[in-house]
Amino acid sequence: MHDLFRRYGMGLTYTFVGLTAFWLLVLVILPDFKLLEASFRPYLPIVDVGGPKDTYSFNNYMQIFGNEVDFNSFGLHFEIPARIKVFVLTIFYSAVVTLVTFLLAYPLCFYLAKVASNRSLPTLFLLLFVPLWVSEVLRSFAWYIILTLKGPLNAFLMAIGAIEKEIRWVEGYSPVVITLVYAYVLFMVFPLYNAMQSLDNNQLEAAEDLGAPWWKIHWRIVLPHSKPGIASGAVMVFMLSAGSLLVPAIINSTTGNWFTQTIQGIMMEGQDWNAGAAFAFMLLLFCTVAVTVAMRVFRVKLSDIAK
Amino acid sequence: MSAGIDLDNICCDFGKFRAVDHVNVNIQPGEFFSFLGPSGCGKTTILRMISGFTDPTEGMIRIGGKDVKGQRPNQRPTALIFQNLALFPLMPIWENIAFGLEVRGVDKVTRRKKAEELLALVDLHDSADKMVSQLSGGQKQRVAIARALAVEPAVMLLDEPLSALDLKLRQHMRAELRAIQKRTGVTFIYITHDQGEALAMSDRVGVMSQGRLQQVSNPRDIYNNPVNGFVASFVGENNILTGDIGTRADGMASFATKLGTFRARIADGVTKGKLYVRPEFMSLQAKPGAENSVPVTLTEVAFEGNFISVHAVTEGGFDMVAELRNDGTGTVPQAGTKMHMAFDARSAAILPDSDTAGA
Structure with a gap:
């Protein structure tokens, strides 16, 4: 603070700090806090708000139970409340999206950071960026077109003789997973690229000189070094995927509901902001728990991610 | 087991620039041989060609009499000590030293034992479980040497490994390196721009300038009977x-x-x-x-x-x-x-x- 005063003077410093505080407090914390408070109150007609029925309870949160449906995948079969099923599958497929983005990004980043010549880097990065200039809505629709039954993907696969009959791609969770991977892969690429880029080339050469085959170099040197980048990329992709509404809303099949769609239905169609808020906080809480557990398992510290 | 190295008329071009220009030298098994020259004279390129990271444009390299053309660095009986040492910061010291054994499939107990033997050899007892960042410059130096020795190389290649140390430690490590070389009998090829280092440690010195080997001889001859003005000026x-x-x-x-x-x-x-x-x-x-x-x-x-x-x-x-x-x-x-x-x-x-x- 003292340094800021000296460098920018009193007026500017207070303006900066004041604006930041306003943004954080009024635009981020207060609305969230209002929603959190609302999530414990019942959804009432306007006349009853503030009346004797307006009491705090966990009733909104309990709405996730009830309405039992069959769970019948991964060789498992049991009864489960419909919303919990969607919730669990959303978390699971967000993790799948995260894993797939990592598998795609790892070789790409290694190529960019350690193999590609400095001269070709700007071009390669431009090629990565260009799709971002197109809006996410259009990109999602593009995938919808690619994946439709009579779409280009099936036409191509049939033309080269890989399949005999069209495959129904837009079914279950695969279209959402494919499109989310496409939408968020760059959030994995950049932190991972940064991490790999900071690896000293001599480390790779030293490992090779000591006799290590290529996979051992990756397993023992590149992967451990990249861990903070992987962690920060994974957290971003996972959180963005689990919280994405646009992509599942555009491309989803009837058999692949995303939990954000459930929340949206309750809030917008049911007009029940209280229950919607409760569900949204459950999603946030569970994602945070999932990330924390994953960080424990992979022994990543929060300070690594912040780098 | 140590091996000699023959550089047979080797050249190395980077684009139009000729980094190494028709170098011929036979290095004997067990010899301490230094390439001495200013930066950019091609000495590091020679080292990288011997270790296999760079291919010569012309000429042949033989290690222990065998042509090593086409062999990757992980297939050659050489161990390189990098200028910045390139220790693995995320592994404890003993895993650093045993890395070469780990990739050869040696079991953990043997690896640990071997690492501790090597730590004793380089006078670093009780450091097996420390991390690289906990060691001083001179200690890191010794770990790098131990890590290279662990794979029992026939030839050790050292790329200005002492340049990051302060003067006193540098002089101490000179004697240390020389002693380790005598003890192990491994051929040492040492790259340096410090004439004092080259003269004090080596059996023979090759002085290089602009990619060409100017003179190869024992330190006394290099200093007292230089063959040309460059050698005379560079060594004193x-x-x-x-x-x-x-x-x-x-x-x-x-x-x-x-x-x-x-x-x-x-x-x-x-x-x-x-x-x-x-x-x-x-x-x-x-x-x-x-x-x-x-x-x-x-x-x-x-x-x-x-x-x-x-x-x-x-x-x-x-x-x-x-x-x-x-x-x-x-x-x-x-x-x-x-x-x-x-x-x-x-x-x-x-x-x-x-x-x-x-x-």
Whole structure:
């Protein structure tokens, strides 16, 4: 603070700090806090708000139970409340999206950071960026077109003789997973690229000189070094995927509901902001728990991610 | 097990730039061989070609008599110590040292045991479980050596490994490296731009300039009998006089300069050159000598302890330097006095400039 005063003077410093505080407090914390408070109150007609029925309870949160449906995948079969099923599958497929983005990004980043010549880097990065200039809505629709039954993907696969009959791609969770991977892969690429880029080339050469085959170099040197980048990329992709509404809303099949769609239905169609808020906080809480557990398992510290 | 290395007419081009230019040298098994030269002279490229990270454009490299063309670094019996050491910061010391064994599928108990043996060899007991960041510069150095020795290489390649250390530690590590080399009998190929390091440690030194090997010889010859001006200047200080070669006889020649005519050693085939004589071979006399002496006025006398550095200027305004041994009698010449600087004809040499591609 003292340094800021000296460098920018009193007026500017207070303006900066004041604006930041306003943004954080009024635009981020207060609305969230209002929603959190609302999530414990019942959804009432306007006349009853503030009346004797307006009491705090966990009733909104309990709405996730009830309405039992069959769970019948991964060789498992049991009864489960419909919303919990969607919730669990959303978390699971967000993790799948995260894993797939990592598998795609790892070789790409290694190529960019350690193999590609400095001269070709700007071009390669431009090629990565260009799709971002197109809006996410259009990109999602593009995938919808690619994946439709009579779409280009099936036409191509049939033309080269890989399949005999069209495959129904837009079914279950695969279209959402494919499109989310496409939408968020760059959030994995950049932190991972940064991490790999900071690896000293001599480390790779030293490992090779000591006799290590290529996979051992990756397993023992590149992967451990990249861990903070992987962690920060994974957290971003996972959180963005689990919280994405646009992509599942555009491309989803009837058999692949995303939990954000459930929340949206309750809030917008049911007009029940209280229950919607409760569900949204459950999603946030569970994602945070999932990330924390994953960080424990992979022994990543929060300070690594912040780098 | 140590192996010799033959560099057979190797060249290495980077685009149009020729980094290494027809280098020929046979390094004996168990030899401590240094490549000495300024930065950019191609010495690191030679090292990278031996270890397999760079391919020679022309020529052949044999390790232990076998052509290693096409072998990757992980297939060659060499171990490279990098200038920045390239220790693995995320592994404890013992895993660093045992990394080469780990990739060879040696079991963990044996690895640990071997790592501890090597730590003892380099005088680093009780550091097995420390992390790299907990060690000092000199300790890291030893870990790098131990890690390279762990794979039992036939040849150790060292790329200026002491350059990051401070002077005192550097001198200590010189002796240490030499001792480890003697103990293990492994061929050491050492890259350095520090002539003191090269001369003090090596069995033989190869002096390089602009990709070409100027001279390969033992340290005494490199210093006392350099083959050209580049080698003479790179390994030490000189008084350099320009002039013309006159009559020659028995490996000596007269040399006519503006300061008078001198006599000095000359090699056969040298037709053009300058006269080089090192400051410590100069002496100061009150009277002109029979030959090779110049009247001078002393301009600066610095008492350095073990020697006295004397700067002087000739009548024509030419600077001369002499280093006189402190003989303990306490006689130190005074600046401003007029004296004669002289040298023995056998300690001076007429040398051509250097062996470059154009010459």
